[in-house]
Amino acid sequence: MAYELHYWPSIQGRGEFVRLALEAAGAPYVDVARGAESAGRGLKAMLHDLNDPALVHPPFAPPFLKDGNLVVGQTAAILHYLAPTLKLVARSEQSRVWTQQIQLTIADMVSEAHDTHHPVGHDLYYEDQKPESLRRASEFCRTRMPKYLQWFERILVNNPAGPRHLVAGKLSYADLSLFQLIEGLRYAFPKAAEKALARAPTVLQLHARVGALPKVAAYLRSERRLPFNEQGIFRRYPELDL
């Protein structure tokens, strides 16, 4: 049976990390909120499931995954759950924990990237917090982005199985997520990302290799891949590219 992925239909957002894993593995899935209402899908179907009082394990927020009767929320938990079946994690418990640790660090950086345009409040418009966004983005571009990227560079270079993957000698969901993170940084902060990535050549090589994987490349060319836009996590506001 196909997995059901539930996420906001107009942005890549956090759902994209799950989508990339499903696509890279060639797993059958339905992107529920992007489906037609006439087929029982669409945003309404997602919100119905999100608020279903009968759910024993309700998600707090999208994305969430339905696998038959099982419902899993939280991006990192979804990936941890899916990975053994999708063969996107090495087998040992130690490798699974390390992969999860990398994913959680990517998630932290994603949150910080989001907060550059929404430092004061998630329920306010960017236009209502522009001076604060400038201060926050300055810290992000000059300090946080280079620090995170140097950490990814370091763990790639230190991988005993070689620098082609983050964990062991095979593709994991952490590799896919790092690819997506770099995509987002390059979209939102083209100048700052280029500068910081110049000091992270191994990260750049990983990014290129993941983007060239046949299933990933086919997905990126398809209509299933939403473009980045200014409603998502990574937004191109040139004044914040510092």
Added chain:
Amino acid sequence: MAYELHYWPSIQGRGEFVRLALEAAGAPYVDVARGAESAGRGLKAMLHDLNDPALVHPPFAPPFLKDGNLVVGQTAAILHYLAPTLKLVARSEQSRVWTQQIQLTIADMVSEAHDTHHPVGHDLYYEDQKPESLRRASEFCRTRMPKYLQWFERILVNNPAGPRHLVAGKLSYADLSLFQLIEGLRYAFPKAAEKALARAPTVLQLHARVGALPKVAAYLRSERRLPFNEQGIFRRYPELDL
């Protein structure tokens, strides 16, 4: 061999979620950065390990746990790793994923609580972002805190094994973490937390029960429990208790 917990020595912070799990399980551990330099411990020892270029799996930031040669960072990953050994999670893979999902949602709320006093930049003082903190805290106290607490209330009430625990019929690290979250909210936002918790009676009962567990109660009375203070995640700034 005793576990080594590495975390900033003067705050509860994210390290407290790991500390509570170790304490509740009666597991032997060394709180490295709070130890004496003469014994090879203290802050210097933590920073040495954090920056050790020989580490194959370096943590990005504290807290991190050393278990023999294994190093694990990221609070939720540490708890996920420790829980089976400490008997702080139910056995099935489904229960482990659900417990992790709850922990990650607690972590999201912890980050939002932190950002009430540091919306614009982590490297700035609170005093340099007071108006923005007011706006952010207002959203947190009036919207986000009630929304999160209602979700915890809902999953407790919906637990098929009964509302005494978050997952299955036994104590898990998610129960301990929810206890700590409530402690922090009550410290930082006494008025807003009282109001929101009045609508979450099952959460309050869980909090009381966890705090009365003999090992937890003994820990809370001990010198090992640091007091809350205004350098940590949960800070009492009365002007932000909205």
